[in-house]
Amino acid sequence: MKRHKLLSVLAVTVALLLSFALTVDAAPAKDKIRVGWVTSLSGVNAPGVMDTSGNVYKMWVEEVNAKGGLMIKEYGKRLPLDVTMYDDKSDVGTMTKLLEKTIVEDKVDLLFSPWDTAFLFASAPIANKHKMVLMGGSGGAVKLKKMMPKYPYYFQVLNGGDDHMPALADVLAELGVKSAYIAYIQDLHGLEYNEVAQKALPKKGVKILAAKSFPLDQQDFTPLLKEAKASGADAFLAFLYPQNAFPATGQAMEVGYNPKVFYMTVGPCLSGYRDAFTAKGIDGVMGAGAWNVKTSAGAKDFFERYTKRWGKEPEGWGTLMYYSSLQFFGQAIEAAGTLNQTKIKEVMETKTFPTALGDFSFPKHIFQNFPGLVGQWQNGNWEVIDVGAKRTAKPIYPKPEWAPPPKK
């Protein structure tokens, strides 16, 4: 075979590899509340889905169905939830097609949100077009919040960069941090956090020495970490996902990079993060989003039930909010007494319901009553260190030395 033929085969192959996508189908059912859930069961986002909102959604569905379902006055009886799940392969394009399919072909009664900021951003207009209520889960975009007046069927649950960065700036200012090195992932999450940080940090006297972006599948952070170390910044701030947070931490240990503040957005809040490196190993690491059993009685109860159901602790950023948002959602549907989306939406816009984290409502479609915004590992506990009343422990500063697990 000729070389140029070999090479053309090669070129076609590369093109195929880049465009490959696969969908998994499931069958619909009757006489139930049908819920459409398009999320990433495979691909780059899959690792994060279940440990954040996925298991919470599943647990809530189990709990509702154990009671016989949601009481819908219109039908005069309790209707159990029947969830149809689709795998979007971590591809936004696939997700949008599948979401349209669940609405148009499967004719589902309710939607669960897809996972990741960019996915929410793409799904809100679709839900709105078909007048389906879409209550956000994991993900939130500043840009999306700005566009929300155009999407009256969308409700924002999770906090985002515009909440976290000012809160982080307050904590850094209190600790006396003077300079920061930023690394961010090349997607909407990283871009927005960086954008907000660029304004929020200097306002509190924290100088940003550099801000470097990296691709989604980045695994080798050693060049970046070494550069951050050379910059001499007080704080290392990284806006990324768990699949990056784990290698970034392990490799920071490997290259002996121990700044006074080591902060990452998505990753540290996972109990698996602590367990991978041991509580002592990552003592003092900070992260976005925070709640713990001290937050409220409902939080303690949820923590215990989740741990029993899934055999591991819930993550310390959003799980409590997702769970509470679903409790709110269920109460709103029962109060509406119908599956009519516009009526449910009206209830959600105006009513406040009690949930695990306390009072839950959507003023201007955006949930605000966050349990905490900046977390820090202290002796294996994920503490809220926000400046103000939500704080559950004083911040540790500077961060203690890394203590990697013993060599075998």
Next chain:
Amino acid sequence: MMVRFLDVVIGGLLTGGIFALIAVGFGLQYGVARVLNIAHGEFIMVGAFCAWTLFTMAGITPLYAMLLCAPFFFAVGFVIYRLLYSPLRTSAPSAAAFEGNSMLASFGLMFVIQNIALLIWGAPVKGYTYLAFPINILGALFSANRIVTLIASVVLGAAFYMFLLNTRTGKAIRAAAQDPDAAELMGVRINTVLALCFGFGAMMAALGGLLLSMTSIMLSPVMGMQYTLIAIIVVVLGGLGNIKGSFVGGFILGLVGYIVSSWQPGLSMVAYYVIFLIFLLVRPTGLFAK
């Protein structure tokens, strides 16, 4: 300045060592056995997961795990070639037809291996830390585990090269790389030799994955593809069927990637593709073509 230079050069070589190993494996499968093995990355992934399993479940360190895994993956690759690709090769009307058919078969193989891995290990990412402490080389800091991976890749690469040069089987492999039909006419048992190549390729991939897993990366059943792409780029860089070229090409790509990501991490993948395009356009026979 000196420290920075050392940092970039050694850092690049550390990254390149694994690329080299992965590319030699791919080069054996594509350059010699003529199977464009899209599932190459899947062997890397399974190798990495084996290291994780042996380390976290049984406390076997990755270097010992290599001794266990090498013969296993060699055998798996050999059997896959005899069961899947030998029949395709003998029934194909031409070398070109075999090339197309075997590539499609390897796509299938990729999905099969990926989904088996999903069943065994599940979607959540796994990882472990091993030798996660810095070593000081003339003022520049490098992680101990990366230095171990570099040494292991060089030793493996050199051992394999000696094998190619100094044994009868090695000679047969080199003959098959140049022209499989002529080699067969000269009395080389071609199906066995090509199966050997595929087996060695699978072994190199798995060992590459084992070493890779030591460097605190996250393991997931879908991680293989990015390494397949890197292997394809390195093989184009080094020249198809040129084992030495693949080995050196791996180091070159590692160096380039490291230099670019020290400057702008977002552009390392772009740099790989730019090199790929330039070589396809300007020197499609690779760096070391005679």
